[in-house]
Amino acid sequence: MTDLLEIANLRLSYPGKGLRATGPEVLRGVSVSIAPGETLGLVGESGSGKTTIGRAVLGLAPPTGGSILFDGEDITHASRPVRRRLARDIQVVFQDPYTSLNPALQIADILAEPLIAQNRSAKDARVAVTSLLDRVGLPADAARRYPREFSGGQRQRVAIARALALRPRLIVCDEPVSALDLTTQARVLDLFIELQRSTGVAYLFITHDLSVVRHISHRVAVMNRGVIVESGRTGDITTVPQDPYTQRLLRAAPTADPDRQRLRREARRQARLAATA
The missing domain is CATH 3.40.50.300 (P-loop containing nucleotide triphosphate hydrolases)
Incomplete structure (x- = not known):
């Protein structure tokens, strides 16, 4: 391939x-x-x-x-x-969904913007917005709300919907x-x-x-x-990284398992001691 x-x-x-x-x-x-x-x-x-x-x-x-x-x-x-x-x-989803969404525009306008920029009609854009909201798990009435009215996770769903609007590869x-x-x-x-x-x-x-x-x-x-x-x-x-830098990243990653987290903390402590020895 x-x-x-x-x-x-x-x-x-x-x-x-x-x-x-x-x-x-x-x-x-x-x-x-x-x-x-x-x-x-x-x-x-x-x-x-x-x-x-x-x-x-x-x-x-x-x-x-x-x-x-x-x-x-x-x-x-x-x-x-x-x-x-x-x-x-080629589209992008950024780290902070709030700063990547225009706070002065309603969600419908945010999602329609890239479609209209690619010469889609306003009618086609409205239909596509409804489909995009459904695809990312947001209700249809979200289209008439502003980014500030959503939680962080919901705003990221809006950002994902915008990235999907043009059906990127x-x-x-x-x-x-x-x-x-x-x-x-x-x-x-x-x-x-x-x-x-x-x-x-x-x-x-x-x-x-x-x-x-x-x-x-x-x-x-x-x-x-x-x-x-x-x-x-x-x-x-x-699971079995070979490079020391990757091993350090793995030890720093959070985990919900308290036993595993304790082992990782101990591994980090031992690595620091070895580095200063």
Whole structure:
């Protein structure tokens, strides 16, 4: 099967201070791929470069080297018209649903906006909004309410509905559940899985939490300081990681089992003692 997204030897540096200055490399030769209908979990701590990969795929951060192919097309430095066309196929769900939703617009207008931008009629957009709300488990009367009237989990469902509006083939999910409580996290993750099964959409799922990618991902790539330190099947990476950095991430992941949590705390303590010895 041909990969839907193929990132090869990607390098990226943000501008530094001063005229023509270049900052340190944020991405240092990253290579990952995603098949149609697959979820790749991209895991790492803050500053590891994982969000920068998502921004590069979306065209928000221009790479300084390497390539990004989408369905065989090189989109590494795609022009604005090409990006507008790609919006049908590549969408995003951000971490904070409230800041990504216009507080002055009703939900119906928020969901209709991308459809109308792609030259759908207002009538077709209204029908699609009703269908989208139903798909993400929100009542029809939600269309006439404002983002502030919803809980965090409900707002994230609205953000997911907006991402689905154009029937994309890939959604970049940038920490989409990290601002939610554990119970709401589980519900939203289940929604992502259900939507993938029904639509065949692929996810680049960016998170710092290995327990989250265990729930949703087919494969996992672990990032540290701009490089992939370990990748493979989710079951392997989240149970018997080989890289010390991945092992540290696994020990830091929360768990509802008090015995397992106690063991993880002890493992972290032993690791700190070994590091200072």
